[in-house]
Amino acid sequence: EEQLVESGGDLVQPGRSLRLSCAASGFTFGDYAMHWVRQAPGKGLEWVSGITGNGGTRGYADSVRGRFTISRDNGKKSLFLQMNNLRPDDTALYYCVKDREIRGVYFHYMDVWGKGTAVTVSS
C-alpha cells in the first residue's frame, strides 16, 4: 500500500524556521514527483511546492518562493520542506502528496496524500 507520513509540524514564532519531513512507502519513491500542499484552517487547498523524481526541477507558489525550499532523499524515501522566515499566514495543515505520473517530465496530478502535519505560526 502506498503511504505517506508527515512529521515536523509545530508551533513557532513569526520569523523562525521549521523543517517538515515526509516518509514514503509502498512505491518506488524516486520514480515520482512529490508535492507539498497546505490548507489553512477553514480554507481551501493551496499547492506550496513540487519537485521532480530526480530532484532536478522544483516549483514554488508565489506566496512561499524565496522562503521555502523543497528537497528529497531518494535513498531514504523522504521528502522535505525547509520553511524560513515563517509568517502567521503560513499557519496550515501541510500535506505531503505523490504525483500520479511515473517518471513524468512535468508535474501532473496528485493521487496519494498523507494525513498532514500542522504548522502554527504565532507569537
Place this chain on the structure above:
Amino acid sequence: DIQMTQSPSTLSASVGDRVTITCRASQSISSWLAWYQQKPGKAPKLLIYEASNLQSGVPSRFSGGGSGTEFTLTINGVQPDDSATYYCQQGNHYFFTFGQGTRLDIK
C-alpha cells in the same frame, strides 16, 4: 499565473439528482485539469485527471469534461456519501493552482 475559478461556491442537492460544478481557467490549460473530493477532517481524494479520466476506484457516477478554459465535474445520481467539498486543480508544467472549492450539501 493561472487562476482557477469554480462555480457555484455551494450547492445543495437531493439524492438521485444530477449536479454539475464548473471550473474556469484564466488562460488555456488544454486538458491539464484534475478534480478532487475532500470530506471534513480528511485528505483530498483524486477523482478525475486530465479533464475526463476517472481515477481507479472512483464510482462511475462521477464524470469530467471540457478543455481549454472551461471544465465541468458532473455527478449523475448524487448519493449521501458525495457530501463534500470539490476542488479543481490545473497542472501546468511545474506549477499547480487550485480552485476555491465547491461545497456540496445533500438535502
